[in-house]
Amino acid sequence: MCRVVSRNQVVRVSEVLPEGDRANFAWQALRKFHNVQHCASVIINERDIPKKHWHNVRKQMEQLRFSLIQAREYFQAAENASAATKPLQLYYCCMCLALSEILWNGDGNHSLDKLRLTHRHHGLILSPPPNTELDLRKFSSQLIARPMLVKGVRLGTFEVWHGLSRQTPLVGKHITQHGTGTLTGTSILYASEDTPLEPVPTSGISLYECLVRIPGLIRPLHDFKIQSALLRATLQRVRVRSDDVTEKITDTINVQPNDAERIHHLRNRFLFDPNDISNITSFDFPSGFHVSWFYDPRLGTYSCHLPEGFSYKENEVYFLDDTDYLNEFGFLYIALYLLGMFARYFPDLWIREVESNSEFAIVVEYLLDYARWRLPVLLLGNLTRTVFVLKE
Secondary structure (H helix, E strand, C coil): CEEEEECCCCCCCECCCCCCCCCHHHHHHHHHCCCHHHHHHHHHHHCCCHHHHHHHHHHHHHHHHHHHHHHHHEEEEEHHCCCCCCHCCCCCCHHHHHHHHHHHCCHHHCHHHHHHHHCCCCCCCEEECCCCCCCCCHHHHHHHHEEEECCCCEEHHHHHHHHHCCCCCCEEEEEEEECCCCEEEEEEEEEEECCCCCCCCCCCHHHHHHCCCCCCHHHHHHHHHCCCCCCEEEEEEEEEEEEEEEEEEEEEEEECCCCCCHHHHHHHECCHHHHHHHHHHEEEEEEEEEEEEECCCCCCCCHHHHCCCCEEECCCEEEEEEEECCHHHHHHHHHHHHHHHHHCCCCCHHHHHHHHHHHHHHHHHHHHHHHHHHHHHHHHHHHHHHEECCCC
């Protein structure tokens, strides 16, 4: 589903990840959320919560600290584990990070003691494939996670996390031109509405559907002749200023070469006001397209519809197809659930694949390597309202 995008409203900030161990950077930065007193004060002040609720807020922030401690320990266990159990360790790390996000973004009804009353379940149900032939494409398409339903009501940790989760803003290059020169940087360009994600289909989502929507797996999947469902694009905004007043803004999106059908489908999801047609330029290039438009910010906020996507590098995003009922953390969450449960309940099949270095095992190894740093970075971004991107 396309969402309204406000061109002038910056709801978060962007930050380039430092070089080195990105996972360690994120875990170190998350340490400040172990300070229960500070976190409770932030929540009280930012959300204008009456001081009489201090005890309850502090209790919830203490639960946040406990969840982060467990997440880090599961992470460290995965670091020291072999491939035999690593998927399971990283899944439990992911679930603890999801609980941390719930405790931070939720209200008093999202404390762990309240959630245990009705949501003491993973929230996902594994549907194993009908055969044990671990062909990468076929098997991953048949390994499915369905949302847990009790009398038509969705329950469990995943459902609670999903209800509070949002798509992340898109980051791009930001150029400011004025009389004395030009400034270039990276910033939030497009921010999604603060609305809940669409429900995951009751039929579930397969491991394959997750794999082809995870940015870190684009190249490994390509090596096995599997095309990602994500479409790479570069984003840029040029702001022309005169006497400290912005007179014109020009936004440009270049969608990189991809399958012609995917490109055509994506193009149809860029929706503008028909009255602005004279301000929009669009043209095709081999297997991709360019669109740019300009507007005067002094006339008010400019809005249109764009597809959702994931910010990855300073000037690189990946647009999602219609499967935008999950964000990047969500696709990793479900993928790790499926792999963790598979490794736990089908160890004879999983370890056999690992020892034979099958295509399935190789792609899973890439996924685990990507998840080990991406998960804590995505959580840190959520808690600090920051979009972290890689250096271009």
